[in-house]
Structure formats: structure tokens, C-alpha cells
Amino acid sequence: MEVAKVQRFGRIAWAGLWVSALGVTPAYAQGEIDLIDMFQQMGVVALGVAVILFIMSFWSIGVAIERIYTFNQARSQSKAYAPRVAKHLKDGKLKEAIALSSTKEFRYSHLAKVVSAGLQEYHFQQEAGAGGNALAREDVLDTVRRSIQRATALTASDLKKGINSLATIGSTAPFVGLLGTVIGVINAFAGIATVGGAGIGAVSAGISEALIETALGLFVAIPAVWFYNYLTSRIEYFNVEMDNSTSELVDYFIKRTS
Numbered sequence: 001m002e003v004a005k006v007q008r009f010g011r012i013a014w015a016g017l018w019v020s021a022l023g024v025t026p027a028y029a030q031g032e033i034d035l036i037d038m039f040q041q042m043g044v045v046a047l048g049v050a051v052i053l054f055i056m057s058f059w060s061i062g063v064a065i066e067r068i069y070t071f072n073q074a075r076s077q078s079k080a081y082a083p084r085v086a087k088h089l090k091d092g093k094l095k096e097a098i099a100l101s102s103t104k105e106f107r108y109s110h111l112a113k114v115v116s117a118g119l120q121e122y123h124f125q126q127e128a129g130a131g132g133n134a135l136a137r138e139d140v141l142d143t144v145r146r147s148i149q150r151a152t153a154l155t156a157s158d159l160k161k162g163i164n165s166l167a168t169i170g171s172t173a174p175f176v177g178l179l180g181t182v183i184g185v186i187n188a189f190a191g192i193a194t195v196g197g198a199g200i201g202a203v204s205a206g207i208s209e210a211l212i213e214t215a216l217g218l219f220v221a222i223p224a225v226w227f228y229n230y231l232t233s234r235i236e237y238f239n240v241e242m243d244n245s246t247s248e249l250v251d252y253f254i255k256r257t258s
Helices: 002-022 035-040 044-090 094-101 110-130 137-159 163-195 200-257
Strands: none
Touching: 044 094, 044 110, 044 137, 044 163, 044 200, 094 110, 110 137, 110 200, 137 200, 163 200
């Protein structure tokens, strides 16, 4: 619910930015051009392309704000989680470490998810061994490694949620804008054919549509590509942290079973 509120706030804020931008009326030597009036005069197809670009923009900004919020929470919670779980493990308090890893206080922590999976699997094998179903030492370690690997893969997949949509929007938005540009040029030539001349009045509306669609496509694509590269770099950092934590946890289990 908290993440949904952040994402909704981001989309509302971005919508306000779009409204402010469309409310600007640039002045020209021959008068003023109102962008809102220009959108109202667009053809159905060109307006449909603009609406698609607006939706893509709102979606990309919403995903970016939600992911940035989630990543910041993951980083801060993992930073607080690591020393506390390390202290429990150093003192041999396995159950306390498992309980700490499962609390809502660290629900965003990527380290807590990975470490919790390993601790729970190791604890399960310990209880199974106490019940007479003990596995060999190497088998226990292999089971724990596989459990940690599964948790790491699931956590990495969860961190990437929505990131691919940013890449898709960043790569396709310019082409969607180009489609609108082509439609605007077609309208310009249609205006020439209707008027029977090539005066500026015959082509101005179509050229305006073409330029606006091009600008919208770039306006949508550039932030999406920026956010995609930024968030991807942060995911790579989280993956390194999870790999390091996995290695340290396996080393701990090796020492404990020796």
C-alpha cells in the first residue's frame, strides 16, 4: 500500500508538470501560439499518438519513483540489518537471527531476504538431523547453497520489477513520436492540396503537429533512458551485496558444521 501511494504521487506530480508545460504560450513575432489550442485542433490520429505518449510518460515516471523509493528503503534497511544479524550469528543465536530476518522492519531489505532463506534452510536441516534424518555435512551445505541461490534469484527478479518497461518506453517513445511526425507532415501536404498552394498558412497546422509529436517523443524517452541506466546500476550494486552476503553466510555454516 505504501509503495502504491508513492507511485500514485509520482504520477500526479508528473501530470502537474505536463499541465504546466502545456499551459505555456510561447510568443512569436506574429503573435502567440497556445499549445492547448494546438492540441485541440489536432486530428484524431495525431491526438491519439499524443495521448499514448502521455500514458507512457506517466507510467515511466511512476515506475521510476516507486523503484527509487524501494531501493532507498532496501539500502537503509540492509545497512541496519547487517550488523544486527551478524551479532546474533556471532553469538550462535540462530533462532534470533531468523526472527530478526523475518520482521516487517526489514521487509524491503534484499540482504534479509537472502540471509533468511539460508538460515531457515540450515535450521530445518539441523532439526531434521536431531530427529534422526540427518544428511551428510556436504549435503547440508549444498542444500543451503541452493536455497540461498533461489532466494537471490527471486530477490533480483523482484528488484527488476518494472525496469524493463523503462527500457521499452525509452526505445519506443521516439518512434511513436516519429509516427506522429509523419502524420503531421501528411496533414501538411493535405492542407497544400486543399488550398491549392504552398503558402505558410496551408502547412502551418500540419508542421506544428509534426514538431510537437517529435518533441513529445523525446520528452518521454530521455527521462526513461536516464532512469533505466540509473536503476540498473543500483541493481548491479545490490547483486554484488547479495553475492558477498551469500559467501559470508556459507562460510559461517562451514565453520559451524566443522
